[in-house]
Amino acid sequence: MRLKKIGIVVGKNKDIDYRETRLIAEKLLDKGLDVVVPSKIKSRLDIDVTETDSVYKDSDFIICVGGDGTFLKAARGAFPYKKPILGVNKGTVGFLAEVETGEIEMAIDRIVSGDYHIQPRMVLEVKVIRNGGSVYKNIAINDAVVSRMALSRIIRLKVMMDGQFVDSYASDGVIVSTPTGSTGYSLSAGGPIVAPDMRLMLVSPICPHILYSRSFIIEDTKTITIGIAGSSEVDAILTLDGQEGFPIEPDDIVSVSASKDSVYFASVKQTNFYDILRAKIHNTYE
Numbered sequence: 657m658r659l660k661k662i663g664i665v666v667g668k669n670k671d672i673d674y675r676e677t678r679l680i681a682e683k684l685l686d687k688g689l690d691v692v693v694p695s696k697i698k699s700r701l702d703i704d705v706t707e708t709d710s711v712y713k714d715s716d717f718i719i720c721v722g723g724d725g726t727f728l729k730a731a732r733g734a735f736p737y738k739k740p741i742l743g744v745n746k747g748t749v750g751f752l753a754e755v756e757t758g759e760i761e762m763a764i765d766r767i768v769s770g771d772y773h774i775q776p777r778m779v780l781e782v783k784v785i786r787n788g789g790s791v792y793k794n795i796a797i798n799d800a801v802v803s804r805m806a807l808s809r810i811i812r813l814k815v816m817m818d819g820q821f822v823d824s825y826a827s828d829g830v831i832v833s834t835p836t837g838s839t840g841y842s843l844s845a846g847g848p849i850v851a852p853d854m855r856l857m858l859v860s861p862i863c864p865h866i867l868y869s870r871s872f873i874i875e876d877t878k879t880i881t882i883g884i885a886g887s888s889e890v891d892a893i894l895t896l897d898g899q900e901g902f903p904i905e906p907d908d909i910v911s912v913s914a915s916k917d918s919v920y921f922a923s924v925k926q927t928n929f930y931d932i933l934r935a936k937i938h939n940t941y942e
Contacts, residue, residue, distance in 0.1 A: 659767065661706075663692040663715030663739075665730045667722025670746040674700045676757050677721050680744070681705050683764045712737045717767065717922065723747015724840075728897045731797050735919045740774050742767070742922040751839050751932070754923060766924040776918035778834045778855050778876065784894060784902060785909040796896040797919055798837030800912050802882045802904060803829025803862060805891035814885040815859065818878050824885055825869060828862040829892075832880055832912045839933065841898070847871040851929055855914065876914035883909045 662684050664677060671677050678701055681691045691705040692715045698707040708714045712733045718741040720730040727743040731752075734741045743753025744760060755763045766772050782800045784792040804811045813830050815822040833842035835850040838858055843849060847860040848871060859880060860871040874880070884892055884906050892904040904910065 658770075659689065659716045661690045661692050661715045661717075662767070663708075663711040663718045664697065664705075665694070665711055665718065665720050665722075665726075665733075666697055667720075667726030667729075667746065670722040670726060676744060676746065676760060677701065678703065679760055680719055680721070680764065683761060684768075687764065687768045689768070712739055715739060718742070719744060720753065721746055722753065724750060724752045725898065727752040728797055729899060731919050731921070732795065732897065732899070735779065735795060735797070735917070738917070738920065740920040740922040742772070742924065752836075752921070754925060754927070754932070763924045767922075772922050772924045775853065775921045775923055777836045777852060777921055779915040779917060779919050780832065780834060780857070781913050781915045782894070782896060783911045784904065785911060786905065786907070791908075792894070792902045794896055794900055794902075795915065796832075796837075796912075797834065798840050798897045799831050799833040799842060800910070801829055801831050801841065801862075801895045801898075802892060802910050803895065805893055809890060810865065811890045811892055812885040813861075814883045816881045816883075817874060819881075822859075822872075823869070825861040825864050826866070827864040827869070830882055831858070831860045831862060832882075833858040833860065837897075842871070845871070848873070849933065857912070857914065879911060879913040881909050881911050883907075 684691050692708050693705050695707045720727050721744045744755045745753035780796040783790050812826045814824045831842050835854045836852045838850040842860050845860045845862050847858050855876040857874050861869045894902045
């Protein structure tokens with residue numbers, strides 16, 4: 657399918673002077689494409705772009721300017737519409753935003769010529785069950801985390817898989833991650849690195865109070881449930897991709913499973929995942 661409308665979204669406080677955003681828009685317009693942006697961006701660009709209230713719905717392809725947090729927010733917005741998204745890195749690490757600012761012209765040339773590929777990525781469906789009914793439902797692209805509130809005591813979480821008891825963790829929380837999220841919070845909690853095109857879930861306790869607690873990997877056909885065991889005085893929260901939060905009550909059950917639908921990451925490079933991994937990890941920790 658030939659692209660006609662390219663949407664641009666920008667992370668808050670990332671491209672502050674809109675220099676890269678303006679460059680992207682101008683190059684796309686020069687190529688004869690329509691550029692679709694939110695109203696707050698249009699007012700800053702002063703060029704012939706189209707304003708919309710729904711960039712994700714009204715575009716064929718999304719370019720996101722910002723860091724990985726911005727990319728995840730944009731990917732969450734694009735997911736219901738099955739629109740591919742490409743990230744231009746204005747953040748620190750940039751595992752997900754693959755295009756550096758010096759590569760913008762190259763990226764646009766490849767988008768226009770169709771020289772890019774789409775990578776389907778696994779998405780988690782997350783529900784909170786209270787008194788037998790669902791009180792909250794959302795998605796996670798990186799991870800779903802059940803954790804204690806900042807000033808709360810350590811919590812004990814009971815983890816089940818398809819109704820079978822797995823373990824009970826006295827810890828700061830539990831992370832359920834996709835392969836895409838394996839290089840995020842899951843990694844810092846000691847979880848393994850997984851190639852992003854796989855379909856599986858990683859379950860990792862956060863700062864467990866027993867030495868043998870480790871991450872485990874399960875099939876994407878399974879359902880993980882997490883509940884608070886023991887004290888009813890503990891304050892807990894469900895966090896999705898570090899962006900969406902929902903307070904958990906003592907008898908709530910958090911259900912996590914793989915969505916049948918994928919989110920679509922666009923790539924304009926023929927880069928090996930492990931090359932990116934080495935470069936980003938070294939830049940982060942050296």
